[in-house]
Amino acid sequence: xxxxxxxxxxxxRKEGQNVTLSCExxxxxxxxxxxxxxxxxxxxxxxxxxxxxxxQKGDIAEGYxxxxxxxESFPLTVxxxxxxxxxxxxxxxxxxxxxxxxxxTRLTVV
Amino acid sequence: xxxxxxxxAALSVPEGENLVLNCSFTDSAIYNLQWFRQDPGKxxxxxxxxxxxxxxxxxxxxxxxxxxxxGRSTLYIAASQxxxxxxxxxxxxxxxxxxxxxxxxRLSVLP
Numbered sequence: 001x002x003x004x005x006x007x008x009x010x011x012x013r014k015e016g017q018n019v020t021l022s023c024e025x026x027x028x029x030x031x032x033x034x035x036x037x038x039x040x041x042x043x044x045x046x047x048x049x050x051x052x053x054x055x056q057k058g059d060i061a062e063g064y065x066x067x068x069x070x071x072e073s074f075p076l077t078v079x080x081x082x083x084x085x086x087x088x089x090x091x092x093x094x095x096x097x098x099x100x101x102x103x104x105t106r107l108t109v110v
Numbered sequence: 111x112x113x114x115x116x117x118x119a120a121l122s123v124p125e126g127e128n129l130v131l132n133c134s135f136t137d138s139a140i141y142n143l144q145w146f147r148q149d150p151g152k153x154x155x156x157x158x159x160x161x162x163x164x165x166x167x168x169x170x171x172x173x174x175x176x177x178x179x180x181g182r183s184t185l186y187i188a189a190s191q192x193x194x195x196x197x198x199x200x201x202x203x204x205x206x207x208x209x210x211x212x213x214x215x216r217l218s219v220l221p
Contacts (some may be wrong), residue, residue, distance in 0.1 A: 006153075033208065033209070035211075040119075040213070041213055042114070042199060042211040042212050042213040042214055043199070043201075043209075043211040044211075045208050045209075045210075048208055058208060088151075090153055090154065092154075092209070094203070094209070097142075097159060097161075098144070098156050098159055099144060099146075099154075099156060099201070099203075099209060100156070101146075101153040101154040101155075101156075102153050103152055103153040104151070104152065104153045106151070
């Protein structure tokens with residue numbers, strides 16, 4: 001089945017650590033997106049990539065980094081510069097007609 | 111900058127009621143508008159997508175309308191069921207730049 005796979009489902013980060021969230025798609029889509037969701041709020045765009053080897057900052061890119069070396073993969077690194085990283089992170093990949101989402105990664109700072 | 115709002119923020123209804131969820135956006139130059147469902151702790155599931163040239167889309171008990179000129183969309187749910195309980199998000203696609211999401215409406219359907 002085509003879809004988007006995010007891993008891990010739950011992730012715990014210590015203060016000062018960098019962590020990387022995985023997003024893989026087998027939909028053969030060019031575009032991939034990372035969103036952050038905080039309780040009771042909508043999704044906010046962190047980074048997006050319209051094509052391999054290219055990506056753009058979204059509304060809240062500070063403290064995050066991404067890479068897009070392969071069409072299928074768009075990993076998100078939450079760096080120590082992100083002061084409030086506890087949130088639910090969603091990866092998406094739209095087609096021309098619809099947006100597909102992964103099941104999310106819940107990141108908690110301990 | 112596109113902004114999306116949703117009213118109400120939360121809604122609780124008895125089973126069997128018909129209900130309407132509202133979505134408003136500030137910039138009418140959109141490519142499409144999509145309604146999603148999100149269960150607690152889960153990703154988003156697409157419900158309906160309306161292209162900018164369309165007025166409405168229907169799927170089962172769901173009907174979504176779009177009025178681009180007034181910057182509004184509604185999601186109508188007929189004969190609500192407890193299984194419809196979830197958060198409903200609308201999102202507008204600004205010509206492939208990115209999706210801008212509303213904050214969602216949290217729906218509870220009571221048996």
